[in-house]
Structure formats: structure tokens, C-alpha cells
Amino acid sequence: MQQHEHILVFGELLLRFSSAEDRFINENHTVSLYPGGSEANVSASLGQWHVPVSYLTAVPDNALAADALSALKELGVDTGKTLFQGTRMGLYFLLSANGLSSGQVVYDRKHSAFSNLKPGTVDWENILKGHTWFHFTALSPALNENTAAVCLEALQAAKKNGLRVSVDLNYRNRLWDYGREPAEVMPELANYCDVIMGNIWAANKMLGTSIVPDLNRETSVARYQEHSARTAEEIFRAFPQCGHIANTFRFMDHPRHNLFYGTYHTRNASFISDIYETNEVIDRIGSGDAFMAGLIYGLLHFDNGQEIIDRASGAGFQKLFTKGDFGNGSF
Numbered sequence: 001m002q003q004h005e006h007i008l009v010f011g012e013l014l015l016r017f018s019s020a021e022d023r024f025i026n027e028n029h030t031v032s033l034y035p036g037g038s039e040a041n042v043s044a045s046l047g048q049w050h051v052p053v054s055y056l057t058a059v060p061d062n063a064l065a066a067d068a069l070s071a072l073k074e075l076g077v078d079t080g081k082t083l084f085q086g087t088r089m090g091l092y093f094l095l096s097a098n099g100l101s102s103g104q105v106v107y108d109r110k111h112s113a114f115s116n117l118k119p120g121t122v123d124w125e126n127i128l129k130g131h132t133w134f135h136f137t138a139l140s141p142a143l144n145e146n147t148a149a150v151c152l153e154a155l156q157a158a159k160k161n162g163l164r165v166s167v168d169l170n171y172r173n174r175l176w177d178y179g180r181e182p183a184e185v186m187p188e189l190a191n192y193c194d195v196i197m198g199n200i201w202a203a204n205k206m207l208g209t210s211i212v213p214d215l216n217r218e219t220s221v222a223r224y225q226e227h228s229a230r231t232a233e234e235i236f237r238a239f240p241q242c243g244h245i246a247n248t249f250r251f252m253d254h255p256r257h258n259l260f261y262g263t264y265h266t267r268n269a270s271f272i273s274d275i276y277e278t279n280e281v282i283d284r285i286g287s288g289d290a291f292m293a294g295l296i297y298g299l300l301h302f303d304n305g306q307e308i309i310d311r312a313s314g315a316g317f318q319k320l321f322t323k324g325d326f327g328n329g330s331f
Helices: 038-048 063-074 145-160 182-190 200-207 221-238 287-301 305-319
Strands: 007-010 014-019 031-036 053-056 090-094 105-108 133-137 164-168 195-198 244-251 258-265 270-272 276-278
Touching (some): 007 038, 031 038, 031 063, 038 053, 038 133, 133 145, 145 164, 145 182, 164 287, 182 200, 182 221, 195 200, 195 287, 221 244, 221 270, 244 287, 244 305, 258 287, 258 305, 270 305, 276 305, 287 305
Parallel strands (some): 007 053, 007 133, 164 195, 195 244
Antiparallel strands (some): 014 031, 090 105, 258 276
């Protein structure tokens, strides 16, 4: 990795409330509280791997936000660019202890400091100085028209200033509720992206790529690998800026089971990771974010596509054994 590499990650810092039971409301319940959010999770992993990384978010100036930011700083993340505004942080409620039983999530992100960001609020020219890579996710433009416009501002400034851009096509149907479909918003943003990560279903929903309807848990790895390569070809044709595509494949047969692997595609070659499987999952939340961080790390450090996807998938799999949203820095 070149010494001057510096990642800027943009997204909402959240607080995660997890129930100790499968029901969130009960007579003797306890709740665990963790800092999180997809983009913060990516930052946390990169910081632990000693990749220079800054995290830009908007939060109120209160003790809860300070504690969450402090957790990131302790992991090596520069939070000095934080925007302090508004009166509340975004929250999400995980209706099980660790996402093992149902993983059902209830979001409470409307009117948060971050969701109230508007175009013209962020001085992107100054914020981006000293950075070589900008990362965001589809969760931010999912919030409302304004946050989508802020993402576009950021991408235009990033490209103007020569930064590499990556996106995670995180799809959460409960967030896209402001009258725009993902496919109406995400293609314009994807035009600026050098690296696109997600899965074949998210690409279909957000970028309009084709999908075979009968794919399921029993579908062979070989067939999924073939479909992933076909999806990548469609994305490469539609988005000339993009040079790197990665997809995760994750399946669960019961609460503590996970089958996990990833694919990686350039315009010249395709790669697939080892197939990981466990029946000892501790916390499945954030495994895709750890994969994304591993992908960025791999692209910064390796030229070999197999090493890149192995690093990404290894990081995603290892997150399954760490409590909370943040990974523990394992590959």
C-alpha cells in the first residue's frame, strides 16, 4: 500500500439496541447497546488493520454520540471531521440478541442529525483534501431525497479531486419509503464508482441487472459463480467507470449456521473465495461490512485477484464470531 493512501468513509453512525430475548418487549428483559451502522463498521475494521481512515457523519453534540465516536477512535479511526448538529442519533432495534433467530430490524432513523443533512451543508472540497478513496453505501441515499443529493455532491467532488470511489449496495426495503425506487436513484450514483460490492439480488434491485428467479439455498456454488460473473458483465457494460465488482453469498439453515463465500470480478478475470461454513455463529450483524472493509484492504495491498477475494471473505466470515456491529480485526 502506498503511504499516502487515506480512506474517507461517509454514512450514519447508529446506535444498536439488541434484545436479550427473541421478543424485544417482555417482563424481565435486558437490552444491549452497541455503536454501529454499515459505514462505521467498515471504518472500524480498516482502523484495526492500520489503514489510514477518516469517518464523516453527522450527530448531535451529546454524550451518546461522544461515546460512539470514542469507540471508533479507540480502533484507530479519525473522527475529527464529524458534523455536530441536530438533537438525535439514528437508532435501530434488533429483535433478538444477535440476529441469530430472525435478525428482524426496526429502524428509527427519521429526523436524525444525519438524515437531516441537505445539499450545500458539507464543504466537500475541504473535507476530501488529503484523501485518496471515498466510500459510501446505498443506505444513505435510501433515507430521503436530500441525503441522496448529498451523496451525489460527494461523488462529484470525489471524482473532480481524483479519488477512488467504492459503494456497498446495501439494500434495506424498510428504508426506501420516500417515493423513489432504488433503481431510480442508484444508477446515477454508481456512475461515479470504481468499486461496486453487494450481491446479485441487490444489483438487480438497484442497478437493474438480470436475475434468475429460481435461485435458492440449494443452488450450486458453480451456478451462483456463473450468475455472479454474468451480473458483473452487465454492470461493467452499464458503468464504464467501474473496474472491480464483488458479491457475497450468505445462507443460514438455523440460527447458529452460516455458509459464506464471495466472488470478485475485474474486466479480465473472475475469482471465488473458499467456501466457509460454521454452526457456531455469535453475531451475524456486520459480516457484509467486514467483507467490504476486507475488499478495500485487499485492493490497496494486493494485485492478485485471488488474494483480494480471500481477504474480503475471510474478514466477513470472521465477523460472525464477534459480538456487536464492529469486527475484531480478524481476517
